[in-house]
Amino acid sequence: MNKLYGIIGYPIGHSMSPLMHNDAFLQLGLNGYYHAFNVREDQLKETIAAFRVLNVSGFNVTIPHKVSIMKYLDEVDVEAKQIGAVNTVVNVDGRLIGYNTDGKGYLKSLLEVIVKPLEESTVLVIGAGGAARGVVSALMNYGVAQLMIANRTDEKATQIKNDYGQKNIEVISFEEAESNIGVFDILINTTSVGMSPNIENIPLSVEKIKQNVVLSDLIYNPLKTRWLQLGEEKGAIIHNGVGMFVEQGALAFQKWTGLNPDTKKMKEIVLKQLG
Ligand code: ATR
Numbered sequence: 001m002n003k004l005y006g007i008i009g010y011p012i013g014h015s016m017s018p019l020m021h022n023d024a025f026l027q028l029g030l031n032g033y034y035h036a037f038n039v040r041e042d043q044l045k046e047t048i049a050a051f052r053v054l055n056v057s058g059f060n061v062t063i064p065h066k067v068s069i070m071k072y073l074d075e076v077d078v079e080a081k082q083i084g085a086v087n088t089v090v091n092v093d094g095r096l097i098g099y100n101t102d103g104k105g106y107l108k109s110l111l112e113v114i115v116k117p118l119e120e121s122t123v124l125v126i127g128a129g130g131a132a133r134g135v136v137s138a139l140m141n142y143g144v145a146q147l148m149i150a151n152r153t154d155e156k157a158t159q160i161k162n163d164y165g166q167k168n169i170e171v172i173s174f175e176e177a178e179s180n181i182g183v184f185d186i187l188i189n190t191t192s193v194g195m196s197p198n199i200e201n202i203p204l205s206v207e208k209i210k211q212n213v214v215l216s217d218l219i220y221n222p223l224k225t226r227w228l229q230l231g232e233e234k235g236a237i238i239h240n241g242v243g244m245f246v247e248q249g250a251l252a253f254q255k256w257t258g259l260n261p262d263t264k265k266m267k268e269i270v271l272k273q274l275g
Contacts, residue, residue, distance in 0.1 A: 004054065005034040005256060008047060008069075009062035012038045016273045017060060020249055023269055024261035032057070032257070039065070048072040048096070058090045058256035060249075061098075066130055073098040079141070082163070083133045088252040101251035102131065102244070103138030106218070108251075109243025114186065114214055122146040122183050124172075126203045127190035128156035131218055135190055136160055136169075144168070148184075150177045150204070152191075178205050186214040187231075194225035202227040211235035220245055223274060242270055 007017045015036045025032035037059075039047045044065055051059065061069045066085040070076050073089065076098040080086045086098035114121070123144050125132055128151035139147060148170045151157040157171040172180075181187075193203040199222055206215065206227065215231035220241035228238040246266045253261045 002031045002033050003057040005032055005058050006037050006056065007034070007060040007062060008037045008039040008044075008065055010038060010040050010064060012036045012062070015062070016245070016270050017249060019273060020246070020266045020269050021253060024250075024253055024266060027262060027265065028257070028259055030257060030259070041065070041068070044068060045072060051091075052094070052096070055094070056091060058088070058252070060252055061087050061089060070098060072096070079103070079137060083130070083137045085130045085133065087248065088255060090255050099252075099255060100134060100137075101248040101255070103134035103136075103141075105246075105248030105251050106135050106244040107138040107142055108247040110186075110214075110216060110239060112243065113216075113237055113239045115212065115237070116185050118142055118144050118186075120145050121185040123148070123186045123188065124177055124184045125149045125188050125190060126177075127151055128153070128160055129190065132190040133160060135188060135218075136164070140164055140166070140169070146170070148172050148177065150174050174204060178208075181206070181208045182210050184209075184213060186216060188216045188218070189225075189227060190218050192219070194227050195219045196221045200226055202230065206231045206234055206236070209234050209236055212237060214239060217241060218244060220270075221274060223271075242267060242274070246270055 018034050018036050021034035069086050074095040080098050080100035083100045088099045088101050090097050146168050149157040150172050161169045189203045191203050193201045213236045215236040216239040217225050217228050218241040219225050232238050250261050250263045
């Protein structure tokens with residue numbers, strides 16, 4: 001029997017997940033079908049009830065449901081709780097279990113481009129929303145020398161620092177980050193600054209970065225943000241959000257099926273869609 005999977009979000013029209021997952025089901029000879037469900041906030045509760053009735057095997061969760069979904073699940077794993085958001089749900093014998101594969105997916109793709117070990121790196125995370133929480137969780141669980149967070153709203157960055165209670169997390173202002181830019185080995189933009197259509201905006205000046213710094217932007221539309229362009233001109237190694245998108249999907253797929261999809265093929269599909 002065909003197993004049903006999907007993604008819920010609003011608006012969901014642009015999602016690249018169905019093509020990516022349906023191709024992986026095909027490649028692996030699995031009877032799975034993945035559908036994008038447009039679900040408004042006021043429809044979340046009834047959607048989850050319907051998914052239970054239809055015995056949906058698993059689904060992804062995106063904006064605006066990543067936090068509110070948690071109250072409708074039977075269990076939320078430790079890492080997703082720490083992050084405070086769920087992006088993947090697995091149906092295990094009728095029990096809906098929530099996970100977060102964003103942070104680990106990000107880490108996997110970051111590890112492919114860095115040259116200096118993370119354990120010896122000083123990292124700047126720009127932003128303190130849901131995406132930042134996933135990134136910080138993965139980096140802290142893996143181990144970094146020093147992690148600094150800069151956010152427009154200080155309190156949200158301080159909240160993340162307090163959640164970890166570790167000495168190697170610091171909250172700094174954008175001004176401090178810019179004037180000490182030389183200390184960072186990796187700079188990560190988790191905000192939407194620079195995302196289409198506002199493609200001229202940058203989250204932080206990279207005028208004075210050192211050579212071989214890794215500049216990482218979670219955005220994948222455009223593939224090369226203005227920030228990454230400017231960094232590249234200054235000699236930075238650049239890393240966009242496509243790898244994270246693919247790897248979070250691959251980890252979700254793995255949780256649903258127990259099989260590892262071909263991430264190279266997934267990436268090709270995504271890049272083709274992004275044109
Ligand atoms: P996500 O789940 O994508 O992280 P979010 O939780 O809404 O979305 O968080 C968005 C992040 O981008 C926040 O850190 C936000 O800063 P605030 O905490 O001050 O709101 C940041 N952000 C969004 N637009 C921004 C802008 N124009 N300038 C600076 N930061 C911005």
